Amino acid sequence: MKFIEIMKQNKPAIQELSNLATTILKEHYxxxxGARQNDYMIKKFQSVDALTKQFEQNYHYYFVCDEVDEKVGFVGYYPRENxxxxxxxYLKKNHRGKGIAKEMFEFIKNQAKQLDYSTIVLNVNKNNAVAIRAYEKLGMIKIDQEKIDIGNSYYMDDYVYQYLIK
Known part of the structure; x- marks a missing residue:
């Protein structure tokens, strides 16, 4: 796997990221x-405008590429206080179950170590059984749950997972 950093000034790459996100998220979520809430969330979090704003808030995004340089997924993270x-x-459906998520998570763990963090945290929809199984297989543990109002009468009803880097 190869990880290609997306730079905030690279507008074509941000557009490509938004397109890839839309493809993966529509199929999966x-x-x-439901399509209505998913479309709302894609616009709110994965549109070119939303992604551009996230870069200004210290988000880091990487394309995940396979051995023939096809973009098969992406990861995004940002440093917080602790x-x-x-x-x-996210990973395209036809590339799941091949060990790629493990490589993606190793990459994230290495990024965390380089930034001197010992903890990785994420949220996952309570009904996203596929992702929950994958995260637990990667060694993450459920530590909390939260319901977040994202506007337009929609909520993200999530579990919070944590990974402690050894």
Whole structure:
């Protein structure tokens, strides 16, 4: 796997990231939360405008590329006071179950170590059984749950997972 950092000044790459996110998220989340809420969330969090603002808030995004340089997924994180927050961890459906998520998580752990963090935290939708299984397989533990109002009468109803770097 190769990880290609997306720079905030690279508008074509941000557009490509938004397109990739839309493809993955529509396929994965429409059945979980419904197309209307998913479309709202994609616009709110994965549109070019939203991504551009996230870069200004110290988000870091990377394309995940396979051995023939196809972009098969992406990761996004940002440093917080006490942990590295793993905001995005997405892989195209036809590339799941091949050990790629493990490589992606190793990459995130290395990023956390370089930034001198010993804890990684993420949120996952309570009904996202596929992701929950993957995160638990990677050694993450459920530490909390939260319901976040994201506007337009929509909520993110999530578990909070944590990974302690040894």
């Amino acid at each position: 429409d059945p979980i939360i 942990d590295l927050y793993l905001s995005k961890f």
